[in-house]
Amino acid sequence: MSREQKHFDVLVVGAGPAGIAAAVTAAECGVVVGVVDDNPAPGGQIWRGESANGPSEPASWLTKLHDRNIQMLSGTRVFDHPEANVLHAETADGFLELGYRKLILATGARERFLPFPGWTLPNVMGAGGLQALVKSGLPIAGKRVVVAGTGPLLLAVASYLRQHGARIAMICEQASLRSLGRFGLALLSQPQKIVQALALRKHLAGVPYVTRSWPIAAGGDGILKDVLITRGRGTEKIACEYLACGFHLVPSTELAALIGCRMRDGYVDVDHLERTSVPDVFCAGEPTGIGGIERSLIEGQIAGAAAAGRPDLAQKHGRARAKLERFARALDRTFALRRELQSLPLPETIVCRCEDVTYSRLRPYGSWRSAKLETRCGMGPCQGRVCGPATQFLFHWTPDSVRPPIFPAFLTNLAARACREAQPSGAMRGSQ
């Protein structure tokens, strides 16, 4: 296993739209920029599989990322922040120490998953999850798919899957038509968003889009066979090969929390230049609010310019930023989870998938911490990334402080730091 050190003026964590925009903008200001990302290629989730060729927006940004002398460290996962201006990461080859003058966190978001009977069956996946697998080589042509949950991602996923030959049986949106109507009015101030929505609608002609509807059980013996959904006053069983189910997005804030950035309403608190409460640390995109690509690109450009010492270049995005901020808040309101979803799990339904902890075992506890200590809920390899947001919704538990490593890492890489520290004095540090 190798050990390496690298140093950058500006280090960006995450190579989705926000991270790419931040890196490109900082590099154009003339500083030395590195981007670290755990996926095999840049693009994040939304631009997964996009190529740098052609006239599209992702292609244009990916081309700039490639052309601006930015060091792209793909397949590299940050697991610790041992001291100010240093991150530790793991690669396929071993350990990597990353030093920086300024850090931009563009760690994105993930889907919120809610437990319901049968949700652990193979082929019950996230909505973005199934899309990611199809982008990564899973054939979907001819397969029957139910898309369910909440949020604009459902439409985007259904449209993508249909264009790749899937038969979309139904899209079940838990939000009410009234709530979506108010959201539509909010969109009127954002013409670009209306064009996107109409394009999706066109691709989905003939697909039933049902509001106030959600899955109450997934059935099958060892693999998904059907989904029972509730709609209006009745229920309906739909045979399908995949259930693509996600309940909007939650920000990925573990690294920001580890570094000590102040949070507000679950998001990383930033000012108009994307500065967090920690000196030299900026944050852009979904960790500061779930608002989609446009918002991420704007925030990324602001963070990149500010981190490179050119806050003057960031000022021109101020109005766009404020407008997209309003859009992000409207999204949160529109796709807020209805309380009925709290009664989806049955006593025997697994809530923590890593440790197979059921709903009935968790019910007696008053906090995330006591449940963890007594049941191992959230103690598995995902470190509560799936069951944490679920139990927050089901039981109103708030997450604990974040401790390193923020992702499971090989012991040799965890030990790499201790060995290096031991060298100068010849002794191990402290009595740990």
Place this chain on the structure above:
Amino acid sequence: MPEPITVTVNGRSVAVGAGATVAAAMMISESHCRKSVLGEPRSPLCGMGICFECRAVIDGIPHCRSCQIVCAAGMEISTDE
């Protein structure tokens, strides 16, 4: 069109498109990724490296998140099947 790549999943040959991830190869071969603590079969959930349901042994290295690893010709993948 680039040539398909052949990998093995639990000893069986599977052909996948260039650029496909190991998670996709496992789903194509209809192999579950792992058995849960209580013995349930599990397959990918998030597709982006956070849920750990897709972990498998790849070329002898355990606990690999298969959704973040691209298939290479001749790769040997084994699951809890």
